[in-house]
Amino acid sequence: MSVYDKLQTLNITLPPVALPAATYVPFVQTGNLVFLSGHIAKQDGKVWTGQLGKTMQTAEGAQAARAVAVDLLGTLHAAVGDLNKVKRIVKVMSLVNSSPDYTEHHLVTNGCSELIGQVFGDKGTHARSAFGVAQLPLGACVEIELIAELA
Numbered sequence: 001m002s003v004y005d006k007l008q009t010l011n012i013t014l015p016p017v018a019l020p021a022a023t024y025v026p027f028v029q030t031g032n033l034v035f036l037s038g039h040i041a042k043q044d045g046k047v048w049t050g051q052l053g054k055t056m057q058t059a060e061g062a063q064a065a066r067a068v069a070v071d072l073l074g075t076l077h078a079a080v081g082d083l084n085k086v087k088r089i090v091k092v093m094s095l096v097n098s099s100p101d102y103t104e105h106h107l108v109t110n111g112c113s114e115l116i117g118q119v120f121g122d123k124g125t126h127a128r129s130a131f132g133v134a135q136l137p138l139g140a141c142v143e144i145e146l147i148a149e150l151a
Contacts, residue, residue, distance in 0.1 A: 004084075006118065014073055014074040016074060018075075020037070024037055026078070027079040029080075032151075033090070034080060034148045035145070036075050036079070036145055038095070038143040039072050041065070041068050042071065049140060051141065052096055052105075053099035058104045058107050061111070062107060062108050064111065066111035066115050068143070076146070076148055083119075085150050085151055086120065087123065087149045087151040089123065089146065090148060090149050091127045092109070092112060092128045092144060093130075094128070094129065094142065095131050095136060095143040096130060096142055097136045103132075113126070
């Protein structure tokens with residue numbers, strides 16, 4: 001089954017690449033690696049704001065991370081033209097806007113990792129980091145970046 005068939009099964013429509021909000025580009029390819037800039041969580045087209053452990057619970061944070069994964073896939077598609085060219089998702093780095101005592105950053109990030117695994121299967125198994133941060137741009141609850149290898 002192609003990546004696009006899997007996306008259709010999951011009722012996911014890839015969004016267009018979001019315009020950068022500052023001085024950077026959405027992706028850079030060097031050799032067979034594609035680096036995607038950090039994408040912040042959005043809900044209904046607006047920044048998904050909140051702080052885990054204060055105004056949001058882990059399950060909602062995981063939903064936000066899943067939404068970021070959909071946006072990342074849209075950018076990756078724009079970068080490579082065909083997601084079936086992806087040989088491997090190499091790394092995901094997740095920043096979680098959280099209170100000082102919050103400790104479930106990894107569970108929030110699972111929202112992204114699980115969707116990538118569903119879409120890419122074994123090629124979606126990736127290395128990962130999940131960090132808690134005091135704040136993110138525009139008050140977003142989650143920001144995630146991704147590195148992919150092309151065949």
